[in-house]
Amino acid sequence: MAARPLLIGALGAGLLLSACGPAKPVAPAAAQAPAAGGLQVQLQTVADLKPVPATLTTRDMADARARISGTLVRLLVKAGDVVRQGQLIATVKDDRLAFQTGAYDAQVSAAAAQAAAAQADLARTRDLFSHGVYAQARLDQVEAQSKSANGALAAARAQRAASAEQGAQGAVLAPASGRVLTADVPAGSVVMPGQSIAKITAGPVVVRIELPEAEAQALKVGDVVQLTAEDLHGTVTQGVIAQIYPDVTAGQVTADVTAPGLPQDLVGQRVRAQIKIGQRKALVIPRRYIATRFGVDYVSIVRADGTASETPVQTTAGPSADQAEILSGLRAGDTLTPPVVR
Numbered sequence: 001m002a003a004r005p006l007l008i009g010a011l012g013a014g015l016l017l018s019a020c021g022p023a024k025p026v027a028p029a030a031a032q033a034p035a036a037g038g039l040q041v042q043l044q045t046v047a048d049l050k051p052v053p054a055t056l057t058t059r060d061m062a063d064a065r066a067r068i069s070g071t072l073v074r075l076l077v078k079a080g081d082v083v084r085q086g087q088l089i090a091t092v093k094d095d096r097l098a099f100q101t102g103a104y105d106a107q108v109s110a111a112a113a114q115a116a117a118a119q120a121d122l123a124r125t126r127d128l129f130s131h132g133v134y135a136q137a138r139l140d141q142v143e144a145q146s147k148s149a150n151g152a153l154a155a156a157r158a159q160r161a162a163s164a165e166q167g168a169q170g171a172v173l174a175p176a177s178g179r180v181l182t183a184d185v186p187a188g189s190v191v192m193p194g195q196s197i198a199k200i201t202a203g204p205v206v207v208r209i210e211l212p213e214a215e216a217q218a219l220k221v222g223d224v225v226q227l228t229a230e231d232l233h234g235t236v237t238q239g240v241i242a243q244i245y246p247d248v249t250a251g252q253v254t255a256d257v258t259a260p261g262l263p264q265d266l267v268g269q270r271v272r273a274q275i276k277i278g279q280r281k282a283l284v285i286p287r288r289y290i291a292t293r294f295g296v297d298y299v300s301i302v303r304a305d306g307t308a309s310e311t312p313v314q315t316t317a318g319p320s321a322d323q324a325e326i327l328s329g330l331r332a333g334d335t336l337t338p339p340v341v342r
Contacts, residue, residue: 038302039336041326044284046319047276049226052211054273056232056266059203059256062176063196067169070094072189077198079183083174089183090172090197097167104160111153118142118149176202181267205264207239207257207271216253218277219244225257228272233263283326284318291339297324302335310339 066072074091077083125142128134178201185197207227211219223241239259247254257273290313291298297315300308313329330336 039285039289041283041285041330041332041334041336043281043332045279046282046284046325048278048280049274050211050215050277051272051274052209054207054209054227054257054271056205056262056269056271057208058178058201058205058267060176060201061181062174062178062200062202064089064172064174064198064200065193066090066092066172066191066195066197067193068092068094068097068166069192070097070170070190072185072187072191072197075183075185075187075197077180077183079180081180081183083177083180083200085174085177087174088171089174089180090185092170092172092191094167094170097163097170101160101163101167104156104163108153108156108160111149111156115146115149115153118146122146172197174198174200176200178202179264179267201267204258205262205267206242207259207262207273209255209257209273209275210252211255211275213248213251213253215277216244216255219253219255219275223276226274227257227259231269231271283330283332284323285326285330285336287318287322287324289336289338290315290324298339299330300337300339301330302337308337 070092071094072090073093075089076091077089083089122142122145125134125139129136129139181199181201183198185191185195191197207225209225219241221241221244225239225241227237227239229237239257239262241255242258243256245254245256285299289299291300291310297313298310299313300310302308311329314327315324316327318324
């Protein structure tokens with residue numbers, strides 16, 4: 001019985017101490033949603049975009065090739081240079097052709113001397129024939145010898161010209177106007193006929209995309225392709241399919257995308273592109289309903305009691321620059337209100 005007063009005293013002290021402790025914070029009241037500017041989130045039909053690999057390139061590529069075998073004695077261009085069609089970009093020299101041309105020069109000199117001697121003999125024979133010294137048969141024989149000598153001279157000159165022309169083919173000319181992509185054969189290298197000395201861009205600049213053949217069936221000329229502006233100096237955001245190549249290589253179909261203002265200084269650069277392969281349903285809202293703080297996107301949802309509360313959402317690029325697609329955080333039917341400026 002003596003323990004009961006002690007217990008009652010302890011409980012009384014505990015109640016007294018709890019009454020003297022700090023008061024619990026009161027939760028702030030939810031903000032009332034503004035009456036104007038509400039938006040009800042609804043599913044919308046948007047294009048189903050698929051990212052595909054793309055490369056900034058030109059419509060065609062031209063190879064400046066060696067026409068004869070020999071030693072590359074001069075290389076006049078480097079990667080990045082702009083050349084015009086027919087410009088000399090390298091020289092290939094074969095010493096054997098120089099010796100051969102010299103030999104033909106000697107043959108031309110010998111044939112010219114024989115032709116001159118035959119022509120002089122013909123002149124004397126004609127003079128003697130006119131005085132009745134030689135018969136007609138002698139004159140015909142000398143004329144035939146003169147014609148043969150002149151023919152041999154013409155053949156020697158033709159061979160000499162052919163040899164000189166073959167030596168002139170050591171000049172490597174630009175097959176088209178454009179920018180030099182590669183010119184990696186150093187001077188002094190031995191080259192063979194048909195070997196590429198430099199690769200040159202030709203034709204307009206395009207973005208070349210590749211995608212699996214099963215998905216390429218949805219492509220058609222004139223379709224819009226979304227391009228990442230950061231990859232193209234921030235000047236181009238979309239292009240149009242200009243050509244779809246009919247051949248399939250390793251299960252991939254290639255198409256060319258044209259757009260005005262494509263940069264020409266980085267041919268071969270990778271570009272991020274997205275193509276339309278169909279349609280799908282998505283939650284799309286204007287970007288003015290999204291507030292971003294510390295890298296996190298928030299929207300203000302109107303509750304059933306008329307108050308607004310912020311909730312984080314995951315977003316991605318929408319169909320246009322002023323729209324965003326909601327990946328998570330919202331449902332169809334939610335009502336939004338413009339975010340409060342803090």
